[in-house]
Amino acid sequence: MSATPPFKRIALIGLGLIGSSLARGIQQLGLAGELVATDNSAAVRARAVEIKLADRIADDNASAVKDADLVIACVPVGVAGDVAKSIAAHLAPGAIVSDVGSVKASVLHAMSEYLPDNIHFIPAHPVAGTENSGPDSGFAELFSNRWCILTPPDGADPAAVEKLTGFWAALGANVEIMQAAHHDLVLAVTSHLPHLIAYTIVGTADELEDVTRSEVLKFSAGGFRDFTRIAASDPTMWRDVFLANKDAVLEMLGTFQEDLSKLTRAIRRDDGDALFEHFTRTRAIRRGIVSIGQDEAAPDFGRKHQALTKKAD
Amino acid sequence: MSATPPFKRIALIGLGLIGSSLARGIQQLGLAGELVATDNSAAVRARAVEIKLADRIADDNASAVKDADLVIACVPVGVAGDVAKSIAAHLAPGAIVSDVGSVKASVLHAMSEYLPDNIHFIPAHPVAGTENSGPDSGFAELFSNRWCILTPPDGADPAAVEKLTGFWAALGANVEIMQAAHHDLVLAVTSHLPHLIAYTIVGTADELEDVTRSEVLKFSAGGFRDFTRIAASDPTMWRDVFLANKDAVLEMLGTFQEDLSKLTRAIRRDDGDALFEHFTRTRAIRRGIVSIGQDEAAPDFGRKHQALTKKAD
Numbered sequence A, B: 001m002s003a004t005p006p007f008k009r010i011a012l013i014g015l016g017l018i019g020s021s022l023a024r025g026i027q028q029l030g031l032a033g034e035l036v037a038t039d040n041s042a043a044v045r046a047r048a049v050e051i052k053l054a055d056r057i058a059d060d061n062a063s064a065v066k067d068a069d070l071v072i073a074c075v076p077v078g079v080a081g082d083v084a085k086s087i088a089a090h091l092a093p094g095a096i097v098s099d100v101g102s103v104k105a106s107v108l109h110a111m112s113e114y115l116p117d118n119i120h121f122i123p124a125h126p127v128a129g130t131e132n133s134g135p136d137s138g139f140a141e142l143f144s145n146r147w148c149i150l151t152p153p154d155g156a157d158p159a160a161v162e163k164l165t166g167f168w169a170a171l172g173a174n175v176e177i178m179q180a181a182h183h184d185l186v187l188a189v190t191s192h193l194p195h196l197i198a199y200t201i202v203g204t205a206d207e208l209e210d211v212t213r214s215e216v217l218k219f220s221a222g223g224f225r226d227f228t229r230i231a232a233s234d235p236t237m238w239r240d241v242f243l244a245n246k247d248a249v250l251e252m253l254g255t256f257q258e259d260l261s262k263l264t265r266a267i268r269r270d271d272g273d274a275l276f277e278h279f280t281r282t283r284a285i286r287r288g289i290v291s292i293g294q295d296e297a298a299p300d301f302g303r304k305h306q307a308l309t310k311k312a313d
């Protein structure tokens, strides 16, 4: 006997990595009576039909949200306001409207401007992803055992917050509620600054005069290759993130720069004790992440190694 | 019928990650008639006996190298000179003496000072590792499909270089020969700078006032956790690397700082086009690394995701 799905109709706007992962999870778990989805790009919509990402692929945002009791915008944060504008007049009263953007204060501001008062707007950010994008890169398990942060505006309806919490919990996520501004500060350090640093160092390595690109690639197993993964993330998404979370990112960059200067000075002055002390302290953080299950314990991210073979005698 | 092993007796000094990986590989492939090993630490020597890392565990460096035709120092680069001093008077004439240190010019200099003229000194650096250390962390396949760089001094015996090349090739490595100074520049960008940056950002995240350590750990899947792996590497090894390769590291840091300033300025000035252009360029590097087999193509380093389960109705 199949239970009644928690939502009658869910509408997803944007079918990239996050949207298509949600689509797969919603279908697999039966979270919607009907799943409707759409995307800006005709090619993505056609692909979505082909791989059956939803019960119905709508031609535009306005028709996608009709009669939906849950609408989730899964688009780059720079266009969140445009999406809100395109759907505002077509939303069903009482609907929950949410998003998945990596920055929250700017999205809250941009979308609120257009959304009507008779719906429940509750921004969200699942802290889960990969370096890939597009409708083929998604998978239902993406959010499993990861955190999803909700940033309901002051005065949000507790029942709507609870309903959205249940949705993310069904997808395997742990839900945390915070203020949008605090979210942006936390993510500036756990996500935005790491991406900026990775993008920088990969660019640096690519432009050296005395070291060839072929050398950089061949000897990347010394540590560099770890950075190339997140520096291969979607350029549109990340341009938007840095512009939308400018203040918090610049603040974190300032602190990072001070710390880098300290270590640089220690190297310049041959201060081995300062280096040793710092390197000992940072070990503990890795252990903490592994112990709460946010990364695997296997060394080298569990990368595989080919077995040795004896040469024929 | 078993072939004659390429070396009559191999001596390994230092049984951490690299030394114990070599020990396992040598035994598995039968590369030595006899494998002798030792370590500074009595605890490590005792453990090596327990897990049978060699045919014989010697009590000190001097007795370990007796009659060996290949000697490899697998110790932090800061003590390479001390090791050379401790073995110099006990080496068999014609022996090949090598190391595995992550910096080459300083090791070449420090060891040459003590080593006699009647042996072949050929420094080496396998560009392969994990964030773990100690005798239990090694495995025979560590060097498989990775590069090993040899930096023979001018006038080195070609036959000895070829013999050592064959040794690393047997362990599955590709061998490249370069000048020590060039090695140090290449590794400054593909390994030392990435480690310094990772150590810095992990330290930064741990010391913030407005973001708790618990938040850093919980939301680390946004990108930060990737950096924590290499920032969990051995403090002694890395202190020594930065002190031994100071000039090249400071040079690379200078270039990195300039590039970071450029991106920071782009964010401050809302220059989305500059960000987009940079982020598009860095994507290609990742593809290059995957295409030459120096990393796996699986998204998110192939991290596993738990399957979703429907809640009971």
Ligand SMILES: NC(=O)c1ccc[n+]([C@@H]2O[C@H](COP(=O)([O-])OP(=O)(O)OC[C@H]3O[C@@H](n4cnc5c(N)ncnc54)[C@H](OP(=O)(O)O)[C@@H]3O)[C@@H](O)[C@H]2O)c1
Pocket: A013, A014, A015, A016, A017, A018, A019, A038, A039, A040, A041, A044, A061, A074, A075, A076, A077, A079, A082, A083, A100, A101, A102, A103, A125, A126, A127, A128, A129, A130, A131, A132, A133, A134, A135, A234, A237, A241
């Ligand atoms: N990737 C991650 O790791 C990750 C993790 C957590 C949160 N997020 C957030 O999730 C959101 C989506 O990211 P993603 O990785 O899924 O990106 P993605 O794979 O690039 O997909 C975004 C999709 O949205 C479409 N789109 C753009 N503007 C639109 C509009 N006005 N109306 C309808 N569709 C539109 C895009 O179509 P076009 O092809 O026409 O541009 C594209 O197909 C972003 O806000 C990002 O910050 C991402």
Ligand SMILES: NC(=O)c1ccc[n+]([C@@H]2O[C@H](COP(=O)([O-])OP(=O)(O)OC[C@H]3O[C@@H](n4cnc5c(N)ncnc54)[C@H](OP(=O)(O)O)[C@@H]3O)[C@@H](O)[C@H]2O)c1
Pocket: B013, B014, B015, B016, B017, B018, B019, B038, B039, B040, B041, B044, B061, B074, B075, B076, B077, B079, B082, B083, B100, B101, B102, B103, B125, B126, B127, B128, B129, B130, B131, B132, B133, B134, B135, B234, B237, B241
């Ligand atoms: N880890 C990597 O990813 C990696 C990759 C490529 C190259 N390398 C290079 O490989 C070398 C070894 O690194 P590792 O990761 O194997 O380090 P490790 O796991 O820390 O092992 C080093 C071992 O050497 C011993 N040792 C120290 N001084 C000694 C001495 N004077 N005589 C004899 N033994 C001594 C240490 O004993 P104690 O316990 O007494 O200190 C320790 O057991 C370093 O030069 C490093 O730069 C490392």
